Amino acid sequence: xxxxxxxxxxxxxxxxxxxxxxxxxxxxxxxxxxxxxxxxxxxxxxxxxxxxxxxxxxxxxxxxxxxxxxxxxxxxxxxxxxxxxxxxxxxxxxxxxxxxxxxxxxxxxxxxxxxxxxxxxxxxxxxxxxxxxxxxxxxxxxxxxxxxxxxxxxxxxxxxxxxxxxxxxxxxxxxxxxxxxxxxxxxxxxxxxxxxxxxxxxxxxxxxxxxxxxxxxxxxxxxxxxxxxxxxxxxxxxxxxxxxxxxxxxxxxxxxxxxxxxxxxxxxxxxxxxxxxxxxxxxxxxxxxxxxxxxxxxxxxxxxxxxxxxxxxxxxxxxxxxxxxxxxxxxxxxxxxxxxxxxxxxxxxxxxxxxxxxxxxxxxxxxxxxxxxxxxxxxxxxxxxxxxxxxxxxxxxxxxxxxxxxxxxxxxxxxxxxxxxxxxxxxxx
RNA sequence: GGAAGGGUGGCCGAGUGGUUUAAGGCAUCAGUCUCGAAAACUGAAGUACGGGCAACUGUACCGUGAGUUCAAAUCUCACCUCUUCCGCCA
Numbered sequence: 001x002x003x004x005x006x007x008x009x010x011x012x013x014x015x016x017x018x019x020x021x022x023x024x025x026x027x028x029x030x031x032x033x034x035x036x037x038x039x040x041x042x043x044x045x046x047x048x049x050x051x052x053x054x055x056x057x058x059x060x061x062x063x064x065x066x067x068x069x070x071x072x073x074x075x076x077x078x079x080x081x082x083x084x085x086x087x088x089x090x091x092x093x094x095x096x097x098x099x100x101x102x103x104x105x106x107x108x109x110x111x112x113x114x115x116x117x118x119x120x121x122x123x124x125x126x127x128x129x130x131x132x133x134x135x136x137x138x139x140x141x142x143x144x145x146x147x148x149x150x151x152x153x154x155x156x157x158x159x160x161x162x163x164x165x166x167x168x169x170x171x172x173x174x175x176x177x178x179x180x181x182x183x184x185x186x187x188x189x190x191x192x193x194x195x196x197x198x199x200x201x202x203x204x205x206x207x208x209x210x211x212x213x214x215x216x217x218x219x220x221x222x223x224x225x226x227x228x229x230x231x232x233x234x235x236x237x238x239x240x241x242x243x244x245x246x247x248x249x250x251x252x253x254x255x256x257x258x259x260x261x262x263x264x265x266x267x268x269x270x271x272x273x274x275x276x277x278x279x280x281x282x283x284x285x286x287x288x289x290x291x292x293x294x295x296x297x298x299x300x301x302x303x304x305x306x307x308x309x310x311x312x313x314x315x316x317x318x319x320x321x322x323x324x325x326x327x328x329x330x331x332x333x334x335x336x337x338x339x340x341x342x343x344x345x346x347x348x349x350x351x352x353x354x355x356x357x358x359x360x361x362x363x364x365x366x367x368x369x370x371x372x373x374x375x376x377x378x379x380x381x382x383x384x385x386x387x388x389x390x391x392x393x394x395x396x397x398x399x400x401x402x403x404x405x406x407x408x409x410x411x412x413x414x415x416x417x418x419x420x421x422x423x424x425x426x427x428x429x
Numbered sequence: 430g431g432a433a434g435g436g437u438g439g440c441c442g443a444g445u446g447g448u449u450u451a452a453g454g455c456a457u458c459a460g461u462c463u464c465g466a467a468a469a470c471u472g473a474a475g476u477a478c479g480g481g482c483a484a485c486u487g488u489a490c491c492g493u494g495a496g497u498u499c500a501a502a503u504c505u506c507a508c509c510u511c512u513u514c515c516g517c518c519a
Contacts, residue, residue, distance in 0.1 A: 251439085
């Protein structure tokens with residue numbers, strides 16, 4: 001949610017930000033509703049002040065032992081007017097809030113212009129040589145490798161759940177688990193606090209991080225006895241972990257606060273049928289370790305760089321070539337003010353795969369979830385950031401294709417071996 | 430699932446429908462004292478929204494939502510949630 005003062009006092013700035021994003025949002029409608037809400041509010045407050053004064057004089061009459069029935073009778077009509085006006089005010093206020101929740105965040109000044117993923121800027125690359133080496137020979141793709149080594153089973157996953165729900169088997173399941181533990185342990189060592197949150201969250205939490213109200217069709221929902229009791233399968237650990245501190249005031253001196261969490265992630269991927277449906281590239285359920293950071297507003301962009309470095313470190317340790325994209329204004333997610341994507345190279349797919357998205361939301365989520373920090377006697381919305389660290393299925397694709405050996409085995413990079421019981425390579429059983 | 434008891438500011442914790450402008454304490458900030466600090470003492474201090482150039486001022490907020498009333502932290506109803514006990518259970 002944007003700061004109301006921003007669109008009230010500087011609507012042209014908001015308009016410019018929306019234009020850069022290529023977002024269609026009814027800013028004029030929001031400004032009209034906001035104006036109407038304030039006019040009604042002023043009138044309503046005046047009536048309430050009138051009633052409070054009348055009640056006070058009634059109290060004085062009664063205390064003095066005098067008859068107050070005439071004053072009570074007169075105040076009754078004020079009460080009726082308040083009731084009417086209150087209903088009108090509530091309707092307008094709700095409409096204003098509903099609309100404000102649909103407005104995306106504005107891009108930070110450093111975010112490059114652009115309309116789509118084609119306009120993203122390559123900010124860094126790592127492992128060029130490895131990539132060239134991997135490309136120099138013909139490599140079977142991850143599905144073929146996985147079938148040969150019996151690492152997963154798409155058909156049986158589809159039988160029990162549907163497409164997009166693979167089963168990991170044997171060394172594949174082991175590798176998946178090893179990656180997760182390797183990620184978590186690396187983060188904990190770097191000072192992150194590990195949390196294991198619920199996989200089902202309420203509607204308020206989904207609104208807090210910005211998945212709702214706009215993207216409900218992409219979420220798995222379990223209906224409650226009413227709307228407020230609906231539960232949603234988490235699309236990312238960002239949702240439960242960020243909302244852990246909803247409606248709280250954190251001690252400013254404790255910032256930044258950093259968490260890491262493993263969860264399965266659930267996405268309907270509505271509307272993307274046919275795109276990347278083969279293999280692991282687009283799933284309805286996948287595993288991911290997420291980093292979430294609560295930062296003071298002053299240095300959230302330093303924190304963004306440090307989160308990005310933390311995610312990069314994992315890929316370096318896994319010896320997977322990657323590049324870092326600085327997303328353009330038109331390609332960023334709904335709530336992000338600035339965002340980097342980490343993409344690994346998949347030699348057989350011959351394409352880059354997004355395995356991490358690292359974003360600074362500034363106070364966009366903090367406003368929605370009401371997360372503040374107090375320092376120096378001042379209470380302000382803090383800044384929230386998060387980054388994948390990392391999403392396993394796509395890492396696995398690159399991992400299998402990159403570390404596939406001429407002997408038909410998959411080499412385990414040294415950094416991961418402690419989590420694989422010292423195993424040096426995965427071979428056919 | 431059943432029974433009982435709770436939910437009040439950053440935290441703990443009082444609170445008879447109308448001096449509640451929410452007692453008191455802790456923590457915080459400022460001052461006095463001190464070479465400096467601690468302690469002690471004195472004082473300040475909730476959050477959000479609106480109006481005003483400003484000093485200031487209005488409204489709302491005691492788990493959430495309805496209701497009763499001229500007036501609700503206080504009374505009524507529903508719900509959420511926590512604690513304890515019982516039952517069931519991985």
